Amino acid sequence: MTMQSKLLERTGGYIGGQWITEAPGGNFDVINPANGDVLARLPNMAAPECVAAIEIAERSLRPGEPVSERRRWLEILHDRLLAMKEEFAKIITSENGKPLREALVEVEYAAGFFRFFAEQTPRLEPEVLPGRMRNCTWTIHRRPAGVAGLIAPWNFPLAMMGKKVAAALAAGCGIVIKPARQTPLSMIALCHVAEQIGLPVGRLNVVFGPAGPIGETFCTHPAVRVISFTGSTETGEWLAIKSAPHLKRLALELGGNAPFLVFEDANLERAADALIANKFRVAGQTCVCANRVLVQARAAAQFTELVAERVRKLRVGDGFDPASDLGPLIDRAQYEKVAAHVRDALARGARRIAGSDPPPLSHDWGAFFPPTVLTGVTRDMKVCCEETFGPVVAIATFDTEAEAVAAANDTCYGLAAYAFSEDADRLDRLSSQLQFGHLGFNTGTGPRPEAPFGGFKRSGYGREGGVDGLFEFCESQVVARA
Numbered sequence: 001m002t003m004q005s006k007l008l009e010r011t012g013g014y015i016g017g018q019w020i021t022e023a024p025g026g027n028f029d030v031i032n033p034a035n036g037d038v039l040a041r042l043p044n045m046a047a048p049e050c051v052a053a054i055e056i057a058e059r060s061l062r063p064g065e066p067v068s069e070r071r072r073w074l075e076i077l078h079d080r081l082l083a084m085k086e087e088f089a090k091i092i093t094s095e096n097g098k099p100l101r102e103a104l105v106e107v108e109y110a111a112g113f114f115r116f117f118a119e120q121t122p123r124l125e126p127e128v129l130p131g132r133m134r135n136c137t138w139t140i141h142r143r144p145a146g147v148a149g150l151i152a153p154w155n156f157p158l159a160m161m162g163k164k165v166a167a168a169l170a171a172g173c174g175i176v177i178k179p180a181r182q183t184p185l186s187m188i189a190l191c192h193v194a195e196q197i198g199l200p201v202g203r204l205n206v207v208f209g210p211a212g213p214i215g216e217t218f219c220t221h222p223a224v225r226v227i228s229f230t231g232s233t234e235t236g237e238w239l240a241i242k243s244a245p246h247l248k249r250l251a252l253e254l255g256g257n258a259p260f261l262v263f264e265d266a267n268l269e270r271a272a273d274a275l276i277a278n279k280f281r282v283a284g285q286t287c288v289c290a291n292r293v294l295v296q297a298r299a300a301a302q303f304t305e306l307v308a309e310r311v312r313k314l315r316v317g318d319g320f321d322p323a324s325d326l327g328p329l330i331d332r333a334q335y336e337k338v339a340a341h342v343r344d345a346l347a348r349g350a351r352r353i354a355g356s357d358p359p360p361l362s363h364d365w366g367a368f369f370p371p372t373v374l375t376g377v378t379r380d381m382k383v384c385c386e387e388t389f390g391p392v393v394a395i396a397t398f399d400t401e402a403e404a405v406a407a408a409n410d411t412c413y414g415l416a417a418y419a420f421s422e423d424a425d426r427l428d429r430l431s432s433q434l435q436f437g438h439l440g441f442n443t444g445t446g447p448r449p450e451a452p453f454g455g456f457k458r459s460g461y462g463r464e465g466g467v468d469g470l471f472e473f474c475e476s477q478v479v480a481r482a
């Protein structure tokens with residue numbers, strides 16, 4: 001049974017306005033992680049198809065293209081995404097498994113990037129510097145960097161790639177997308193919309209298939225000038241190494257290990273509500289979700305109970321069932337990893353106060369994992385030192401603020417961190433001490449299109465969103481004219 005949607009009337013790779021359904025590498029199936037249904041069969045493309053896409057994207061570049069035209073495309077794409085919100089959300093839920101209401105929020109979030117970057121396009125107009133240094137007029141142009149190779153993961157199939165596409169389109173780049181194997185359909189749907197609105201042929205292209213050969217082609221083909229990647233730190237490093245001899249510009253949004261600090265002077269109910277919203281979005285499979293919950297010892301028992309009582313009420317099920325609070329994990333590998341983290345914590349002395357042993361799996365597609373709360377967590381446990389990416393709340397304690405800061409920063413990652421306290425001075429101190437690109441104080445909210453998002457340390461470099469996110473895809477060119 002393949003998925004029916006007016007946005008998926010044709011499926012396949014998309015190169016130069018053509019839908020590609022066959023490739024020498026054969027095909028792969030897109031599977032609904034909630035029930036194993038085959039949603040689509042897509043071609044396994046490889047380096048030759050990727051080269052074709054890059055070269056067509058390069059030919060679509062138009063020197064001197066009016067910025068106002070790009071603004072118009074972005075505005076229309078924003079409007080179309082919202083007008084077809086339900087249609088996009090159903091595709092997201094089918095391929096990713098997340099509850100439909102979360103998918104609807106994702107479509108709005110993705111649309112927000114098209115609106116935001118449309119509004120920012122005036123920043124790309126030439127800027128004349130004041131004065132006449134060396135008897136010249138000095139003009140700064142923001143040129144499109146060239147072809148952008150975009151790679152994104154499966155946890156936000158529309159938004160993760162949408163934010164990159166919106167910025168690259170605004171900047172005037174040609175685009176080649178490689179979505180995650182698990183969730184390629186949202187990008188096929190986006191191509192349908194791009195086709196309908198008359199985006200120049202070749203400006204937006206999509207390839208699927210084994211990640212290595214496609215990633216390597218992005219790294220080595222001279223026309224690709226920017227690679228924007230969201231995914232694991234290991235893959236980010238691999239891309240950096242492969243592309244280093246070619247001096248590509250990279251924007252890398254990599255792994256996280258977000259601490260969630262709760263001080264004894266916090267509003268504990270509010271902190272517990274925020275933790276549930278933050279931790280269980282996409283069943284805990286987001287790079288900004290709390291990985292380590294660190295609670296001041298005197299508040300630990302009360303806070304833990306507030307969290308556990310909420311977690312015990314969470315309903316796990318098919319994302320199309322309105323009663324479901326969280327859907328399945330994306331695939332067997334993810335399920336096994338989360339199960340191994342819980343086993344490791346229990347073996348090292350953690351206590352499970354909500355959740356149960358995950359049942360063994362007899363299939364490879366996604367599976368439902370019981371929402372779990374662990375207490376007595378210590379820094380030697382995998383739940384503490386690795387990113388679990390699942391519905392597991394791992395709670396440890398601290399005594400002093402200094403200890404909390406040291407524990408929070410005790411990770412090679414630096415993407416997101418959260419702190420809850422009613423003491424404004426404490427929050428001010430924390431903001432300069434926590435080594436993370438995104439801080440949530442008395443909120444568990446993640447990034448917004450208007451704000452630059454990215455990591456410190458091994459969470460990568462470069463920013464998405466904000467004006468910074470736009471300039472990742474531009475080259476500044478200066479003309480001094482006598």
Ligand code: ADP
Nearest residue numbers: 151152153179180181211212215230231232235
């Ligand atoms: P995750 O664990 O979040 O899936 P990955 O880094 O494995 O993280 O995958 C994120 C994205 O990167 C996916 O689209 C995946 O296909 C892609 N990817 C994985 N390995 C490579 C690679 N060597 N080159 C390019 N893309 C890759």
